[in-house]
Amino acid sequence: MQPVIPDTASRESLLPASAVPERRSVVLRGVSAGNELISRLAAMGLHIGMRIEVCRNRHHGPMVLGCNGSRIMLGRGMADKLMVEVCRA
Amino acid sequence: MKKNLVIALAGNPNSGKTTLFNNLTGSRQHVGNYPGVTVEKKEGLARLGDREIQIVDLPGTYSLTAYSTEEVVARNFVLTERPDVIVDVIDASNLERNLYLGVQLIELGIPVVFALNMCDVAAERGLDFDLDRLSSLLGVPIVPTVGHKKKGMTELLEAALAAVGDGKARPPARVNYGTELEQAIGRLQEKVSKRTGQAADWPDRWVAVKLLENDQEVLAALEQDGLQAAVEEEQARIKGVLGDSAEMIIADRRYGFISGACQGAVRSTAEARQTRSDRIDEIVLHRFWGLPIFLGMMYLVFWLTFIVGTPPMDWIEAGFEWLQGAVRGLWPPDSESVLLSLLADGIIAGVGGVVVFLPNILLLFLSISILEDSGYMARAAFMMDRLMHKIGLHGKSFIPMLTGFGCSIPGIMATRTLENRRDRLTTMLVLPLMSCGARLPIYTLIIPAFFPSAWHAPMLWLIYLIGIVLAIGCAKLLRSTLFPGDSVPFVMELPPYRLPTIKGVLIHMWDRGGMYLKKAGTIILGVSIVLWALTSFPKLPEGDSNMNEEEQQMAELSHSVAGRIGHALEPAIRPLGFDWRIGTAMIGAFAAKEVFVAQLGIVYSLGEADEESVPLRAKLRENYSPLAGFCIMLFMLISAPCMATIAVTRRESGSWKWAIFQLTALTLLAYVITLAVYQTGSWLGIGI
Numbered sequence: 001m002q003p004v005i006p007d008t009a010s011r012e013s014l015l016p017a018s019a020v021p022e023r024r025s026v027v028l029r030g031v032s033a034g035n036e037l038i039s040r041l042a043a044m045g046l047h048i049g050m051r052i053e054v055c056r057n058r059h060h061g062p063m064v065l066g067c068n069g070s071r072i073m074l075g076r077g078m079a080d081k082l083m084v085e086v087c088r089a
Numbered sequence: 090m091k092k093n094l095v096i097a098l099a100g101n102p103n104s105g106k107t108t109l110f111n112n113l114t115g116s117r118q119h120v121g122n123y124p125g126v127t128v129e130k131k132e133g134l135a136r137l138g139d140r141e142i143q144i145v146d147l148p149g150t151y152s153l154t155a156y157s158t159e160e161v162v163a164r165n166f167v168l169t170e171r172p173d174v175i176v177d178v179i180d181a182s183n184l185e186r187n188l189y190l191g192v193q194l195i196e197l198g199i200p201v202v203f204a205l206n207m208c209d210v211a212a213e214r215g216l217d218f219d220l221d222r223l224s225s226l227l228g229v230p231i232v233p234t235v236g237h238k239k240k241g242m243t244e245l246l247e248a249a250l251a252a253v254g255d256g257k258a259r260p261p262a263r264v265n266y267g268t269e270l271e272q273a274i275g276r277l278q279e280k281v282s283k284r285t286g287q288a289a290d291w292p293d294r295w296v297a298v299k300l301l302e303n304d305q306e307v308l309a310a311l312e313q314d315g316l317q318a319a320v321e322e323e324q325a326r327i328k329g330v331l332g333d334s335a336e337m338i339i340a341d342r343r344y345g346f347i348s349g350a351c352q353g354a355v356r357s358t359a360e361a362r363q364t365r366s367d368r369i370d371e372i373v374l375h376r377f378w379g380l381p382i383f384l385g386m387m388y389l390v391f392w393l394t395f396i397v398g399t400p401p402m403d404w405i406e407a408g409f410e411w412l413q414g415a416v417r418g419l420w421p422p423d424s425e426s427v428l429l430s431l432l433a434d435g436i437i438a439g440v441g442g443v444v445v446f447l448p449n450i451l452l453l454f455l456s457i458s459i460l461e462d463s464g465y466m467a468r469a470a471f472m473m474d475r476l477m478h479k480i481g482l483h484g485k486s487f488i489p490m491l492t493g494f495g496c497s498i499p500g501i502m503a504t505r506t507l508e509n510r511r512d513r514l515t516t517m518l519v520l521p522l523m524s525c526g527a528r529l530p531i532y533t534l535i536i537p538a539f540f541p542s543a544w545h546a547p548m549l550w551l552i553y554l555i556g557i558v559l560a561i562g563c564a565k566l567l568r569s570t571l572f573p574g575d576s577v578p579f580v581m582e583l584p585p586y587r588l589p590t591i592k593g594v595l596i597h598m599w600d601r602g603g604m605y606l607k608k609a610g611t612i613i614l615g616v617s618i619v620l621w622a623l624t625s626f627p628k629l630p631e632g633d634s635n636m637n638e639e640e641q642q643m644a645e646l647s648h649s650v651a652g653r654i655g656h657a658l659e660p661a662i663r664p665l666g667f668d669w670r671i672g673t674a675m676i677g678a679f680a681a682k683e684v685f686v687a688q689l690g691i692v693y694s695l696g697e698a699d700e701e702s703v704p705l706r707a708k709l710r711e712n713y714s715p716l717a718g719f720c721i722m723l724f725m726l727i728s729a730p731c732m733a734t735i736a737v738t739r740r741e742s743g744s745w746k747w748a749i750f751q752l753t754a755l756t757l758l759a760y761v762i763t764l765a766v767y768q769t770g771s772w773l774g775i776g777i
Contacts, residue, residue, distance in 0.1 A: 042344070045185070048341060062484065068184075075578055078579055
């Protein structure tokens, strides 16, 4: 199923990174996890407000995000926790 | 003489830190293209003019939180040893993220120099740096370097010396965390200024920021100062005013500071496009091809290790046989010399039986280091994540386990890259079930002795498979009993593919091979001599000459210390299909698994104890059933890991409790499974 792509940026239009199809650019808006994990992600380059590309997302197994040229692999459970806003194509 | 200068090398994983370290010190360090290669700090000496500089290579980290073992190692070194200067190695093509660690290093209050590494790659990607401007914005000297071309090394050392030199270097820029946070930092700074204990040497501002960030280690170090309430109050105030946690805002401000600096000093002329690595990943991580490629790679590793390794093994073996013959030739035939027996039956047989496997070990580590350095290892973790998830672990645990097929010790060391202690302990405890290289001699002795040649390969696979299945089962069991809890979110960087350098791969292979040879020359040599003595003494009193030669030998062995221990063990191991001779060999195997083969050779008094010796196999065939042979392999696969493994588990888990638990649980498991197999097999009449 194709996720709905919001026209305007609002908190309601956020969706988990795991629901974004491949090759889409998104902006990380929030992480619904403990602070420790948030700082861990930030240190790896995934910080709030960052523009991220969804490089690989098969509907099971881990996914790969691209940010600033590096490729970060995330477990599915983790990807569910990243709330992103899809950029308009 | 002036005290040696100490430079600490810090940086993100994959930033080229270890290559720089090798260039600076000329040391032969292994360079990997897999996050977490430097799990322990390494030291070396560099020279600039007539000055000697001590360089410490810290584990690669993304941050200075206390999240994983490597980060703690890196941070504690900087905090407690106070190096004179920190060189932060920065991957130029991923500047912002690398600077995130950089600004935290600056906060530690030690002079910092940035090595802007892999400048050539960044230039190819269309990045253009105004280094003077960047340097003045950050307040830190920056030296461009290209690690693999050894460019910028002298300049880097000179900059590092200058940074310490006069103590008058300009102060580095400071991240401004915004009014609200700065006030909170100021208040906390005042409160922590009178702290005691180990935290007394740490910079005030850094301590205050870390407290706001909820850093557990810093909180614990300041426990007796009673700051908990004040910290919580500040955190609550910030959350109330700014709507986000202090931790998040701090990360945000740091990135804000970095991106401000980069905006003024970095120009990017290239659009983000699919890189070569992405194109390789398209194939390697493909939904259909991915798994076959992965399985093919694993098959290749085993093929290289076991098939390509066979001819050199035969040569080494022939060499030791020749040596044994040559030594025997120095004595008259039928000599009863104790020295001859010690040399030929004890030392040459014992050590030779082990050195024979050097080609296997070298080839296995060659394959592993090619997989690591090329970047495929991280993809293997990706491929295995789903499967590992089913047993309550995640993809990252796969790498230590694969290494465990070579040797459990580096495998257990590699578990340091797992951030979560439950994951780490689970992986560590089941790791010895990955059949290590040292157990291979046992299989290659037993399998041809009892099974037709068409069964050899499948039998070997079966044994490895049993180990893997048991490891999966045990991991699942541990996760649902001793280490319950949700599996930890899995995040890992996929490094770009790089062509492994021949030098890097050979260094790694040779390091491992050297360790193996050292083990053969020390532990195994020592154990061989002890076992030889135990099986040779005390001697039977002279006289009883109406026995034939073979009976005489058996009587002598029974009379020896090893024979007596074996006999004492026999009632316990009889139900597994083992006799006292297997019992004596099992004791030797605790020192090192390979010793089992050497020891069986010694107890069967054949003079030559290498696993290819046909008479030994014939003797085994006469004395045991194929079922018992299979049970020997099964028991040796599962039971007590060797002494060295136990010692490493003790060190890495931090307590004897887990080491002893591993030893007891695996031995019990081996006993129960072997008992079940032998008894069921005997009852059904299979292989007897």
